Amino acid sequence: MRKLWILTWKSVRLAFRDRGAVVMMLILPLVLTLIIAAAFGGGRASLSDIPVLVVNYDDGSFGEALIQALVDTAPLLAVTPTADEAAARAQVDTGEAAALVIIPAGLSEHIFPFATMVRENLGLDLYTASGDALEALPPEQQQLLGQLYYQAQTAPPSPVTVEIYGGREWPISVATVRGIVRGILERMHMTVQGVTAVMGTLIQAQVAAGQKPQVGPPPGAVTATSLPIHVTVVVPRGRAFSWLDYSAVSMALFSLMFTIAAGGRALLEEDERGTLPRLLVTPTSAPIIIIGEMGGIALTGLLQMVFLWAATTILIDAWWGPPLGVAPALVGLVLCATGMGALITAWSRTPRQAGAIGMAISLIGAAFSGSFFPRSYLPAWMRHLSLITPNAWGIELFSHLQSGATFIELLPWLGGMAGITALYFIVALVGFRRRFA
Amino acid sequence: MKLWTLVRNTFLREFDSATSLLFFAILPLAFTLAVGAGMRPMMDVSEAPRETPIPVEVITEDAGTLSTAFVATLHEMGLRPHTVLTTTDEAFVLEIPPDFSARLEAGAEVTVTLHAPPMEQKTQVVEQAIKAACGRVGGAVLIARMGVDQATNAGLTSTEASRRQFFHTVLAETLASAEHPSAIVEVRWSPGRTDLPSGAAQSSAGQMVTWVQITLLSVAVIFVEERAHGTLQRLLITPTRWATILGGKLLAHLLLGLTQMAVLIVGGELLFRIGWGRSPLAVAFVSTAFALAMLSMGLALAPLVKTRGQASSMTLGLALAMAALGGAWWPLEITPPLYRQVAHLLPTAWVMDAYVAILAREAPLSAVLPQIGVLVGFASLFATIGVGLAGRLRG
Numbered sequence: 001m002r003k004l005w006i007l008t009w010k011s012v013r014l015a016f017r018d019r020g021a022v023v024m025m026l027i028l029p030l031v032l033t034l035i036i037a038a039a040f041g042g043g044r045a046s047l048s049d050i051p052v053l054v055v056n057y058d059d060g061s062f063g064e065a066l067i068q069a070l071v072d073t074a075p076l077l078a079v080t081p082t083a084d085e086a087a088a089r090a091q092v093d094t095g096e097a098a099a100l101v102i103i104p105a106g107l108s109e110h111i112f113p114f115a116t117m118v119r120e121n122l123g124l125d126l127y128t129a130s131g132d133a134l135e136a137l138p139p140e141q142q143q144l145l146g147q148l149y150y151q152a153q154t155a156p157p158s159p160v161t162v163e164i165y166g167g168r169e170w171p172i173s174v175a176t177v178r179g180i181v182r183g184i185l186e187r188m189h190m191t192v193q194g195v196t197a198v199m200g201t202l203i204q205a206q207v208a209a210g211q212k213p214q215v216g217p218p219p220g221a222v223t224a225t226s227l228p229i230h231v232t233v234v235v236p237r238g239r240a241f242s243w244l245d246y247s248a249v250s251m252a253l254f255s256l257m258f259t260i261a262a263g264g265r266a267l268l269e270e271d272e273r274g275t276l277p278r279l280l281v282t283p284t285s286a287p288i289i290i291i292g293e294m295g296g297i298a299l300t301g302l303l304q305m306v307f308l309w310a311a312t313t314i315l316i317d318a319w320w321g322p323p324l325g326v327a328p329a330l331v332g333l334v335l336c337a338t339g340m341g342a343l344i345t346a347w348s349r350t351p352r353q354a355g356a357i358g359m360a361i362s363l364i365g366a367a368f369s370g371s372f373f374p375r376s377y378l379p380a381w382m383r384h385l386s387l388i389t390p391n392a393w394g395i396e397l398f399s400h401l402q403s404g405a406t407f408i409e410l411l412p413w414l415g416g417m418a419g420i421t422a423l424y425f426i427v428a429l430v431g432f433r434r435r436f437a
Numbered sequence: 438m439k440l441w442t443l444v445r446n447t448f449l450r451e452f453d454s455a456t457s458l459l460f461f462a463i464l465p466l467a468f469t470l471a472v473g474a475g476m477r478p479m480m481d482v483s484e485a486p487r488e489t490p491i492p493v494e495v496i497t498e499d500a501g502t503l504s505t506a507f508v509a510t511l512h513e514m515g516l517r518p519h520t521v522l523t524t525t526d527e528a529f530v531l532e533i534p535p536d537f538s539a540r541l542e543a544g545a546e547v548t549v550t551l552h553a554p555p556m557e558q559k560t561q562v563v564e565q566a567i568k569a570a571c572g573r574v575g576g577a578v579l580i581a582r583m584g585v586d587q588a589t590n591a592g593l594t595s596t597e598a599s600r601r602q603f604f605h606t607v608l609a610e611t612l613a614s615a616e617h618p619s620a621i622v623e624v625r626w627s628p629g630r631t632d633l634p635s636g637a638a639q640s641s642a643g644q645m646v647t648w649v650q651i652t653l654l655s656v657a658v659i660f661v662e663e664r665a666h667g668t669l670q671r672l673l674i675t676p677t678r679w680a681t682i683l684g685g686k687l688l689a690h691l692l693l694g695l696t697q698m699a700v701l702i703v704g705g706e707l708l709f710r711i712g713w714g715r716s717p718l719a720v721a722f723v724s725t726a727f728a729l730a731m732l733s734m735g736l737a738l739a740p741l742v743k744t745r746g747q748a749s750s751m752t753l754g755l756a757l758a759m760a761a762l763g764g765a766w767w768p769l770e771i772t773p774p775l776y777r778q779v780a781h782l783l784p785t786a787w788v789m790d791a792y793v794a795i796l797a798r799e800a801p802l803s804a805v806l807p808q809i810g811v812l813v814g815f816a817s818l819f820a821t822i823g824v825g826l827a828g829r830l831r832g
Contacts, residue, residue, distance in 0.1 A: 110619045162621070164625070168627050229541070229546070352456075
């Protein structure tokens with residue numbers, strides 16, 4: 001047992017004495033996690049200050065209202081009204097602005113055609129007219145008003161197009177602007193249609209009650225802040241998805257695989273330098289030496305993961321899951337990764353080959369398992385195929401821990417990881433036997 | 438001749454085993470595939486209806502008109518609502534209060550609750566869709582309420598039944614009007630390729646930047662290794678000038694980096710149809726300027742590290758960190774303004790700006806001259822530092 005511990009501790013000391021290894025094990029994953037946290041605002045994608053230009057050709061009030069509603073979305077959009085469409089298009093062409101919203105002439109007429117008809121036929125501005133002004137209209141004009149209302153309802157103009165001139169370098173921002181403009185136009189349209197419906201229903205009710213039809217002032221407008229239905233999002237347990245939590249784990253796993261691969265290479269270097277054969281002639285069996293060396297690699301990986309768990313939790317409030325679940329999961333995961341490291345070491349001919357294959361597997365495993373973006377974004381075939389790597393099992397296991405899964409719910413993932421770990425070690429054992437026969 | 442021998446030796450060393458090819462081309466292309474696939478959902482901004490609407494379980498005991506209208510609107514917003522009695526933690530659950538319709542009719546506010554599965558990445562999409570439905574139905578409710586007030590003031594709706602009738606008439610007409618919008622939104626894209634750049638395009642440019650950085654910064658590893666093994670000192674006692682040795686090694690790595698870029702561009706074009714060939718001159722100048730910047734950085738780093746292990750870790754760590762920060766792993770447009778400003782202190786952000794412009798709008802050479810200028814500036818700065826410190830490499 002003492003021999004085992006000496007061999008294990010020797011590997012750990014060697015790993016942590018190497019400044020380059022410390023950078024890869026502890027500094028790099030922490031830096032990458034911090035970069036990801038900064039990029040995604042700590043949790044969710046954080047679009048903001050999207051540069052948007054607006055040209056307004058509408059001479060009614062809806063064009064101005066649209067601009068104001070866009071301005072009110074700050075800080076998401078940084079809106080700049082402009083009169084020079086050609087210059088604005090040029091700014092989008094060069095990528096300086098994400099999009100140009102072109103409010104067409106006649107937008108107000110299309111949204112509220114009744115108002116235009118009333119202005120043209122009666123010289124009355126419905127946007128500003130008071131109830132008294134409408135009531136003061138002579139009977140023949142009241143009748144004309146009714147006819148115009150009927151006409152506006154039965155023959156609405158074809159929809160007008162608000163163009164968004166989108167910059168090709170800003171596809172995600174343009175899609176966001178499109179959604180916002182569409183929402184504002186829908187609220188405007190529904191306000192007008194609703195007001196028109198109110199007026200029509202009022203007139204009908206007045207006629208039915210034997211009263212003289214009278215049109216009162218428009219009842220008001222719908223704004224995004226005045227809506228009576230609200231949404232709250234709750235997560236029953238654990239935490240809602242956060243890039244920060246996800247990346248803290250995935251980047252730690254990414255670097256764990258490098259550590260394990262480097263450990264395997266170091267073992268083969270000992271073989272090449274002759275220190276391993278010298279050990280083998282001492283009264284120490286080969287299995288003890290191999291277990292001791294691999295134990296050192298596993299302990300190094302475990303210390304690395306514990307450091308990253310503590311550092312990301314303390315420094316950036318990342319959540320890996322409940323500590324009682326995280327601790328055994330880390331042990332299981334490090335064993336799984338060590339199994340992969342043992343497999344590579346056992347079947348590589350030279351340290352250089354072990355290093356290259358180890359790094360290749362670490363990188364490929366990270367990319368195909370979803371270390372750099374949410375795993376659910378990957379195609380199903382890639383998600384399934386990646387389950388041959390420790391990275392995929394680790395990400396799945398910790399995602400479940402972060403989501404507050406119970407022990408029973410974790411069992412399939414723990415079982416699967418135990419199975420693949422056993423497989424790695426069995427194949428590695430065959431390789432070691434062949435190597436040290 | 439000596440220069441050519443140094444270049445040849447570097448290439449022979451670089452490709453002395455099959456694993457070299459793995460890092461030179463196969464892994465970068467595999468990364469392009471994986472990262473491109475992962476980015477697809479983020480970069481897909483087409484207006485095509487979602488192929489598979491997201492299922493949402495609805496719990497409600499309210500069978501009123503407003504509740505029914507609200508659930509129907511969820512369909513139009515790309516969700517697939519279905520009423521259930523019991524739920525699990527694995528699904529999106531929308532809880533509509535039993536007095537939803539009654540409260541809205543009475544002029545009160547209501548809150549619907551979306552129970553999102555933990556760590557579910559589509560939560561934001563579902564939340565936005567529900568908010569859109571709230572906007573449509575809530576807006577109609579607001580208008581109908583205002584109408585009722587107006588009718589009541591005019592003495593036309595004196596009873597509760599008549600007020601309700603008035604409310605529902607206006608509500609139905611307002612909701613129906615949403616199907617015939619008076620204004621539509623159309624996106625027209627600035628001039629460029631016919632299709633929008635995909636996740637694969639961002640991934641191809643980003644992965645090329647990541648991997649070529651590793652290759653070019655590795656010039657530091659080569660110098661450290663040669664110093665450690667004494668081969669550099671041995672070369673120096675031959676009748677070969679230090680400048681020739683330094684120049685030969687740098688030229689060899691520059692050619693190596695440019696060859697890798699060419700391989701990845703051709704590979705990306707053949708495998709993923711990225712569209713690199715649309716502004717070849719711009720691609721060539723941007724790539725060369727970036728390669729020079731990275732090579733100079735590698736030269737500047739070489740005298741600062743002592744061992745091969747330190748040099749390897751530093752180059753790999755720097756390459757990954759600069760790639761992540763500079764927009765090679767995700768588009769800079771989705772990051773906060775401060776992040777974008779900090780990112781532009783690095784060559785990677787400038788080269789990604791240029792590549793995105795080339796791939797997105799087929800920017801010609803003249804359009805990416807500012808980025809090329811900045812990259813050449815970085816190259817000059819690092820080269821000055823590197824040449825100043827190069828004496829240390831001689832040992």
